[in-house]
Amino acid sequence: MRDDILATAREQVLERGEPLDEAQVLAVLQLPDERVPEALELAHEVRMRWCGPAVEVEGIVSIKTGGCPEDCHFCSQSGRFETPVRAVRLDIPSLVRAAHETAASGATEFCLVAAVRGPDERLMTQVSEAVAAIQAEVEINLACSLGILTRAQAEELAALGVHRYNHNLETARSRFPQVVTTHTWEERMDTLALVRELGMEVCCGGIVGMGETLEQRAEFAAQLSEIRPDEVPLNFLDPRPGTPFAELSVLDARDALRAIAAFRLALPLTVLRFAGGRELTLGDLGTRDGMLGGINAMIVGNYLTTLGRSPEQDLALLTELSMPVKALSETL
Ligand code: SF4
Numbered sequence: 001m002r003d004d005i006l007a008t009a010r011e012q013v014l015e016r017g018e019p020l021d022e023a024q025v026l027a028v029l030q031l032p033d034e035r036v037p038e039a040l041e042l043a044h045e046v047r048m049r050w051c052g053p054a055v056e057v058e059g060i061v062s063i064k065t066g067g068c069p070e071d072c073h074f075c076s077q078s079g080r081f082e083t084p085v086r087a088v089r090l091d092i093p094s095l096v097r098a099a100h101e102t103a104a105s106g107a108t109e110f111c112l113v114a115a116v117r118g119p120d121e122r123l124m125t126q127v128s129e130a131v132a133a134i135q136a137e138v139e140i141n142l143a144c145s146l147g148i149l150t151r152a153q154a155e156e157l158a159a160l161g162v163h164r165y166n167h168n169l170e171t172a173r174s175r176f177p178q179v180v181t182t183h184t185w186e187e188r189m190d191t192l193a194l195v196r197e198l199g200m201e202v203c204c205g206g207i208v209g210m211g212e213t214l215e216q217r218a219e220f221a222a223q224l225s226e227i228r229p230d231e232v233p234l235n236f237l238d239p240r241p242g243t244p245f246a247e248l249s250v251l252d253a254r255d256a257l258r259a260i261a262a263f264r265l266a267l268p269l270t271v272l273r274f275a276g277g278r279e280l281t282l283g284d285l286g287t288r289d290g291m292l293g294g295i296n297a298m299i300v301g302n303y304l305t306t307l308g309r310s311p312e313q314d315l316a317l318l319t320e321l322s323m324p325v326k327a328l329s330e331t332l
Pocket of ligand 1 (some may be wrong): 034068069070071072076077078079114115116117147
């Protein structure tokens with residue numbers, strides 16, 4: 001079958017390391033159910049060939065939770081919606097303790113996350129103190145996720161030695177205005193450009209299952225592929241009570257698996273990380289399916305506002321799948 005998308009992907013992505021384009025990603029997203037295992041198997045082969053068997057393990061901690069002025073319709077941390085998330089800030093000793101615990105679980109990245117449009121002076125001070133305190137005590141790469149940055153702020157983070165910066169585009173450019181109205185997709189792109197220019201690694205992903213069409217899902221994968229992020233966190237919508245997306249249905253497990261395979265085939269060289277929503281969409285078995293379907297990074301422990309699986313469960317699974325945890329020396 002010369003026109004078969006998986007045969008094409010085998011040749012183009014597996015053999016040559018060239019990503020699928022938007023139309024090709026769409027074809028994967030439209031595969032019938034019975035071909036999903038084949039797509040996942042190919043995505044796994046691509047990951048093994050171009051990224052290797054190691055799995056990057058990461059920890060995240062929220063340094064400022066809730067009360068965000070933005071209106072991202074999926075987010076329980078927006079101060080504009082009535083959600084059960086309370087506004088809290090963590091102090092420096094707690095952050096250092098969390099970094100120690102994260103490193104002890106084998107993680108190589110520790111990401112400081114704040115629910116803000118962008119950092120103010122107080123937050124930048126808190127981050128620089130936290131980064132210095134953690135660097136003094138814990139051997140781990142530091143990442144930050146602090147929203148939209150000015151050039152001066154990006155320069156400050158790079159000078160502090162922040163290894164990677166997370167800023168998600170969240171969804172396709174054509175869908176973004178229905179998901180966020182308080183800032184634009186282009187503003188997010190500007191921050192990503194600054195991060196890259198200043199030499200930090202780019203972590204950029206989003207959420208699948210926010211009412212986008214399959215065409216928009218493919219558009220998003222292609223837009224990410226163009227940016228060539230070092231890491232892509234792939235989330236599935238977990239409809240949180242009180243948010244405008246509370247009533248959206250949880251993505252069908254088959255569609256989630258199709259998305260995992262399609263995103264890997266669009267991003268053959270990228271660290272592709274399971275982020276939030278995987279337990280809800282795929283159940284406990286989903287982690288295994290994903291790790292055998294192109295995913296090669298995971299967050300251990302709790303997500304920002306919902307509970308994830310225990311690190312022991314995830315790490316035991318990696319041992320069972322003969323996938324070593326990536327060592328810190330490989331990530332420097
Ligand atoms: S900017 Fe971040 S924290 Fe704020 S509402 Fe959007 S996703 Fe949530």
